[in-house]
Amino acid sequence: MGKEFEMSMMGELTFFLGLQIKQSTTGISICQEKYIKELLKKFNMFDSKPIDTPMRTNSKMIVEEFDPLVNQKMYRGIIGSLLYLTARRPGIVYSVGM
Numbered sequence: 001m002g003k004e005f006e007m008s009m010m011g012e013l014t015f016f017l018g019l020q021i022k023q024s025t026t027g028i029s030i031c032q033e034k035y036i037k038e039l040l041k042k043f044n045m046f047d048s049k050p051i052d053t054p055m056r057t058n059s060k061m062i063v064e065e066f067d068p069l070v071n072q073k074m075y076r077g078i079i080g081s082l083l084y085l086t087a088r089r090p091g092i093v094y095s096v097g098m
Contacts, residue, residue, distance in 0.1 A: 018084070032085065039081050043074065 001007065013021050018035035021028060040046040086093045 035085070039078075039085070042081075043078055 012023060015021065015034070018032060020031040020034050022031070037046070040048070
C-alpha cells in the first residue's frame with residue numbers, strides 16, 4: 001500500500017470513529033464504552049439507572065395527549081447516535097427501531 005498511497009506511522013491505533021481498539025498478544029478487542037459515556041453526558045443521561053434490557057419486546061407504543069412537546073433537535077440527535085451505535089450492538093436494535 002505504501003507504493004500507491006502516501007502513508008505515515010502515527011503510532012498504535014487506540015481510538016477510531018467512536019471505537020476503542022485494544023491490541024494485545026492474544027488479539028484485538030473493540031469496545032464502545034467511551035462513545036457511550038460521551039452520549040450519556042451529551043444528552044444529560046449520565047446519572048440514569050442502567051438496565052439489562054432496554055425495552056420489553058411486547059410493548060405497545062401509544063400517544064399520550066398530555067405529553068409536553070419533545071425537543072425535536074435533541075430527539076433526532078439521540079436517535080441518530082443510537083442508530084450509529086446499533087450498527088455494532090444488535091442487542092439494542094429493537095428498542096431503537098421502536
